Amino acid sequence: MKYYVGIDFGGTSIKIGIVDEEGSIVVKNSFVTDPHKSGEKIVKDIIEFTQKVMDDSTLPQENILGIGIGAPGLLNPELGQLQLLANVPNLNGIFITKAVSEELNKPVFLDNDVNAMSMGELYYGSGKGKKNIIALTVGTGVGGGIIINGELYRGTTFTAGEIGHMSIDRDGKYCACGNYGCLERYVGKEGIIERFKLYQSKGIETSINKYLENGQVTPKAIAMAANDGDRISIEVLKETGEILGHAIASLVNILNPEMVIIGGGISNAGEVLMEPVRMGMIKHAYIIPAAAVEIVKAKLGNNAGIVGSASLARAKLKI
Amino acid sequence: MKYYVGIDFGGTSIKIGIVDEEGSIVVKNSFVTDPHKSGEKIVKDIIEFTQKVMDDSTLPQENILGIGIGAPGLLNPELGQLQLLANVPNLNGIFITKAVSEELNKPVFLDNDVNAMSMGELYYGSGKGKKNIIALTVGTGVGGGIIINGELYRGTTFTAGEIGHMSIDRDGKYCACGNYGCLERYVGKEGIIERFKLYQSKGIETSINKYLENGQVTPKAIAMAANDGDRISIEVLKETGEILGHAIASLVNILNPEMVIIGGGISNAGEVLMEPVRMGMIKHAYIIPAAAVEIVKAKLGNNAGIVGSASLARAKLKI
Numbered sequence: 001m002k003y004y005v006g007i008d009f010g011g012t013s014i015k016i017g018i019v020d021e022e023g024s025i026v027v028k029n030s031f032v033t034d035p036h037k038s039g040e041k042i043v044k045d046i047i048e049f050t051q052k053v054m055d056d057s058t059l060p061q062e063n064i065l066g067i068g069i070g071a072p073g074l075l076n077p078e079l080g081q082l083q084l085l086a087n088v089p090n091l092n093g094i095f096i097t098k099a100v101s102e103e104l105n106k107p108v109f110l111d112n113d114v115n116a117m118s119m120g121e122l123y124y125g126s127g128k129g130k131k132n133i134i135a136l137t138v139g140t141g142v143g144g145g146i147i148i149n150g151e152l153y154r155g156t157t158f159t160a161g162e163i164g165h166m167s168i169d170r171d172g173k174y175c176a177c178g179n180y181g182c183l184e185r186y187v188g189k190e191g192i193i194e195r196f197k198l199y200q201s202k203g204i205e206t207s208i209n210k211y212l213e214n215g216q217v218t219p220k221a222i223a224m225a226a227n228d229g230d231r232i233s234i235e236v237l238k239e240t241g242e243i244l245g246h247a248i249a250s251l252v253n254i255l256n257p258e259m260v261i262i263g264g265g266i267s268n269a270g271e272v273l274m275e276p277v278r279m280g281m282i283k284h285a286y287i288i289p290a291a292a293v294e295i296v297k298a299k300l301g302n303n304a305g306i307v308g309s310a311s312l313a314r315a316k317l318k319i
Numbered sequence: 320m321k322y323y324v325g326i327d328f329g330g331t332s333i334k335i336g337i338v339d340e341e342g343s344i345v346v347k348n349s350f351v352t353d354p355h356k357s358g359e360k361i362v363k364d365i366i367e368f369t370q371k372v373m374d375d376s377t378l379p380q381e382n383i384l385g386i387g388i389g390a391p392g393l394l395n396p397e398l399g400q401l402q403l404l405a406n407v408p409n410l411n412g413i414f415i416t417k418a419v420s421e422e423l424n425k426p427v428f429l430d431n432d433v434n435a436m437s438m439g440e441l442y443y444g445s446g447k448g449k450k451n452i453i454a455l456t457v458g459t460g461v462g463g464g465i466i467i468n469g470e471l472y473r474g475t476t477f478t479a480g481e482i483g484h485m486s487i488d489r490d491g492k493y494c495a496c497g498n499y500g501c502l503e504r505y506v507g508k509e510g511i512i513e514r515f516k517l518y519q520s521k522g523i524e525t526s527i528n529k530y531l532e533n534g535q536v537t538p539k540a541i542a543m544a545a546n547d548g549d550r551i552s553i554e555v556l557k558e559t560g561e562i563l564g565h566a567i568a569s570l571v572n573i574l575n576p577e578m579v580i581i582g583g584g585i586s587n588a589g590e591v592l593m594e595p596v597r598m599g600m601i602k603h604a605y606i607i608p609a610a611a612v613e614i615v616k617a618k619l620g621n622n623a624g625i626v627g628s629a630s631l632a633r634a635k636l637k638i
Binding site for chain 1 (some may be wrong): 575
């Protein structure tokens with residue numbers, strides 16, 4: 001049996017697991033590091049945590065073939081360099097794959113978390129056996145991973161896949177990225193909550209209060225209320241799905257993928273969201289590429305970070 | 320010296336040329352066929368015309384390595400089959416590469432005209448030496464070709480690149496494809512003329528009458544008037560460029576290409592269009608991919624069809 005380590009670097013929280021060839025996690029743990037430490041010390045922490053998980057697995061070390069690191073923010077996968085991590089700026093500039101590889105004597109690979117998730121879905125999730133995939137994570141923001149001919153497409157400066165910043169309305173809502181009408185502003189957390197509050201302000205009855213998180217309306221609360229039959233929540237998810245489906249229609253026309261995989265917090269809403277997404281796509285895309293594409297939920301769920309990161313190593317080692 | 324035949328199948332008008340390794344056309348001719356003939360007879364015409372051009376070249380036949388056919392409409396490049404040609408329906412279903420190859424004893428390759436143009440620009444035009452390119456033809460409609468890692472990306476059912484049917488306004492103008500807000504409706508011929516007539520109706524003075532084609536306002540007439548300082552025409556092209564640039568910003572965010580090449584009738588307007596395109600892109604795209612991309616005019620101009628089609632053969636034969 002061959003194993004890969006997946007390091008899901010979420011900023012201060014670091015999840016590390018060992019993944020077998022079938023995509024099952026055989027051991028995992030999560031750690032916290034202090035973002036105020038120097039970059040070198042944080043890297044030392046990561047190395048220690050990883051060593052601990054490998055020791056805990058009691059696997060023969062030679063069966064662990066490589067290590068993949070998925071991180072949010074800007075990075076250079078070819079150089080293995082972290083470039084712009086919003087939450088842990090002390091790591092900016094660090095060549096993390098080299099540092100970890102030297103200490104642990106394994107090949108180490110780095111990519112952004114959305115690309116990692118996309119590769120996880122390709123190897124072990126909904127995308128198994130497919131070649132051309134667009135993977136979307138819809139949560140606070142909207143991220144994207146593009147797989148072409150079974151390989152990640154990273155683009156010229158490794159920033160491909162920013163599907164959340166495709167404009168769906170050139171006179172639309174202003175986005176912090178400087179653009180107008182970014183998809184993320186409509187189907188990301190903020191957009192969903194705005195839409196909910198608009199309906200709520202009209203006095204339509206809602207059972208949302210049962211599902212609030214820390215007293216707040218959240219996409220998760222809306223998803224739960226929708227599954228409980230709440231009218232506003234169902235409508236909000238239907239609209240969100242239609243907008244997302246319309247945007248996916250553009251992607252289907254441009255890239256003609258065989259599969260679009262939707263993950264992230266919102267995918268937990270299930271069919272109340274997914275069916276409007278599919279309908280929105282079919283209504284707006286060309287008939288031939290529309291008929292050729294499946295739109296499905298991501299499969300890996302909470303394990304997407306670890307399994308995806310491990311997939312980065314598997315993809316690069318091709319073993 | 321190695322040569323390739325390029326067949327630019329424009330429907331009833333067929334341009335055929337022989338292209339050398341530097342992308343120069345050594346001999347060319349154009350022919351007309353009757354669309355009411357049977358498919359078999361039209362194919363026979365194409366074969367005869369091609370033989371004639373090869374004979375006229377007086378090149379040793381063994382130096383002509385292959386034949387590429389670029390055609391508008393739906394087709395299957397792997398099977399070499401024409402599937403849905405709007406102007407010559409009698410050819411639908413015909414396996415054209417097999418038919419031509421059997422008669423002329425050369426390998427024959429088929430793709431759509433926009434993909435052919437894109438490959439021509441990659442080998443011999445503005446895209447020389449680049450790897451990740453988006454090529455756009457902006458004329459009556461808007462077509463696109465996507466080159467990834469130096470190869471055409473065709474998608475799952477060979478329909479990738481329909482960039483004209485990316486929606487830039489989800490509540491926007493209705494398009495005949497069934498979608499709303501398609502880019503083509505704003506920057507294609509009809510959209511440009513609509514915009515011109517709107518300003519003209521407001522009584523702003525214009526010198527367009529000097530440039531009308533058959534008494535009609537056309538994008539070409541607008542381009543010529545703009546270069547002559549006509550205020551409305553300049554404004555129309557500026558707006559068209561900004562809209563196109565904003566759409567390209569989405570493509571830059573999604574695909575992070577190193578170059579975007581703009582061809583088709585509108586590119587003849589020159590800098591009065593191109594500068595707003597670049598500005599529109601820079602204003603709306605993320606800083607890193609925006610800084611990494613060049614937006615340039617297509618180089619091949621009137622020869623794009625023949626040279627591009629010949630490039631299809633060169634790409635496939637890899638010689």
